[in-house]
């Protein structure tokens with residue numbers, strides 16, 4: 001594996017302040033989603049982002065992040081990967097995360113790749129049906145794996161932060177550029193996994209980027225404490241990293257080295 005399975009640290013976090021302005025919608029197959037649309041004056045025509053969330057799913061922080069991508073010009077769709085069974089923020093110590101993935105809280109609502117892959121395909125189809133011709137994807141923690149897995153289904157460019165559960169073969173198979181934001185302290189994406197990922201990325205011959213942030217832990221880009229300067233800085237940098245990456249690969253028409 002190029003990153004380990006999720007663990008308790010996957011839900012620890014702080015609520016961010018703000019009023020989400022997107023809408024909760026239902027797409028194909030009854031899948032719930034959150035849609036943030038850009039202001040007409042800034043909209044990148046025909047370009048959109050699939051937001052593949054952490055295990056807390058569609059919640060205050062992810063909604064605000066999607067709104068922020070929209071304010072940068074991108075239509076942004078967050079998918080409910082969990083059929084209404086997202087994990088709670090700051091779950092209790094006895095929350096069995098691997099059991100939740102295997103079976104869901106009810107025992108009959110698994111959150112495995114067999115269930116989630118088709119949800120991702122529905123999200124990509126929704127974007128295409130609504131005029132998005134070039135699709136970027138951002139994936140946080142648990143969601144990162146599904147960005148990596150679905151380049152083949154039309155994701156042109158990806159950004160992931162503190163990934164979990166990514167298989168080496170999945171990473172090796174990406175067919176477009178990938179940017180990664182990583183935390184110094186992360187038992188799920190520790191130094192050896194980062195280095196392994198680096199070796200794999202070199203072999204893909206794709207454009208890639210890895211940014212490492214000191215002073216933060218797994219989850220920082222979505223759930224960091226905005227009142228702690230180092231955490232706020234890393235969260236904002238990771239967001240701008242994603243936007244610059246997407247802008248460069250999906251919006252900026254200039255080729256490297258060509259002056260316009």
Ligand SMILES: *[C@@H]1O[C@H](CO)[C@@H](O)[C@H](O)[C@H]1NC(C)=O
Pocket residue numbers: 012013014015089090
């Ligand atoms: C989550 O737990 C941390 C400490 O572990 C706490 O500081 C934080 O306020 C909690 N977040 C929420 C939203 O309750």
